[in-house]
Amino acid sequence: MCLGMLWLLFLSLPCLGNTMPLTLDLGSGQGLVGIVGGCPVSASRFPWQVSLRLYDMEHSRWEHECGGSLIHPQKEVEAYGVRVQVGQLRLYENDQLMKVVKIIRHPKFSEKLSARGGADIALLKLDTRVVLSEHVYPVSLPAASLRISSxxxxxxxxxxxxxxxxxxxxxxxxxxxxxxIVENNDCEQKYQTNSSSDSTTRIIKDDMLCAGKEGRDSCKADSGGPLVCRWNCSWVQVGVVSWGIGCGLPDFPGVYTRVMSYVSWIKCYVPTFLEPLKGPDGIHTTEETPATHIDPFTPPSGPASLS
Structure with a gap:
């Protein structure tokens, strides 16, 4: 059931920590998953990237906890023990933190199973409407029917x-x-073969998506961040960094929440955003991207060639 149009950004649930009644067992090595094997990002390349902050008493400041993505420039009033920074390349540089006033997690998320149980997605709303610019802009959402080739x-x-x-x-x-991208059945086989899990229980659920290879992965404190693919000269968010075993290991691709599985749920709360603006590559983009299939393509020589 849709409850109205409210929400601004979404992310992985475990990274909210004590701000919600959630538990997270880090003993198994399947905890919050930093960028392994990557390069620094150029200005305005990913204007939807968000830093979620929790207050650190020891350092007396709002510390980066995990990532998120901007999907609509909405606002409301009230207070929550979480802060968000948008439009920033370097953490803590000219911070202008925004208060989170509402958090909603997907109803099928299991506190007991945490991210491994699926439905690892949450929507947050800020107290101030985000001012859009070259450095701050919502990411496009995919069609629910989008298929991504291995x-x-x-x-x-x-x-x-x-x-x-x-x-x-x-x-x-x-x-x-x-x-x-790693096809779900191949990812399942890797996790079943190389972990101590019960082979009769499926590890990689239908609402999950795998990506990465040895030396190229997301890692701790990247949880909640967006996995984006190029489609028709624009960026589409297909995943949310969720969980994994280790970082950049050859037999364990990173596991992401499959955004396509939750497009209908997201749109129950988020109004359609159609205000055009030149995106990070000079392309006019909107939230509505009629992508239905993303084929493999020859990757560019490096990140700079897409900037």
């Missing part, structure tokens, strides 16, 4: 761990990495 190269960005659980060093510059 080995299609997509992109994930974040401020998380970069390698061997090494934190992103100052100046905390946003990083990106190209990751190949």
């Amino acid at each position: 080995k299609k190269t997509c992109w994930v960005a974040g401020w998380g761990v970069i390698e061997n659980y090494m934190p992103l060093p100052p100046p905390y510059h946003l990083r990106e990495v190209a990751v190949p």
Whole structure:
């Protein structure tokens, strides 16, 4: 049932921590997943990228906890113990934090199973309407019927761990990495073969999507960030960084929430956004992208060629 049009951005549920009644077992190594094998991002390349902050008493500041993506410039009033930073390449540089006033998680999300149970998606609303610019702009959402071919190269960005659980060093510059899509059955086989899970229980659910390979992955503190693919000269968000085993390991691709599975649910809360603006590549974009199929393509020589 749709409850009205309210929400601004969405992200992975476990990264909300103590702001919601959630539990997260990090002992299994399947916790919040930084960009491994990536490069610094150029200005205005991913204007929908968001940093979610929780207050750190020890350092007396709002610390980056995970990522998110802007999907509509909405606003409301009230208060919540979470802050959001939009339009920023380097963390903590000229912060202008916005309050989160509403959080809604998907009703099928299981606190017991956490991200591995699926439905790992939440919508947040801010207290102030976001001012759109070259550096701040919503990402396009896919059609629910979108199919992504295996080995299609997509992109994930974040401020998380970069390698061997090494934190992103100052100046905390946003990083990106190209990751190949891994077909769900192949991903399932990799996880079944290389983990101690019960082989009778499916690990990679239908509402999940896998991407990455050895040395190219999302990692800790990237959770909630967008996985985006190029379609018709525009960017479409197909995944939300969710969970994984390790970072950049050869047998464990990163696991993402499959956005296509939740487009109808998202649109119950988010009004259609059709205000045109030149996106990060000079392309006029809107939220409505009639993508139905994304084929593999030959990746460019590097991130700079798409900037």
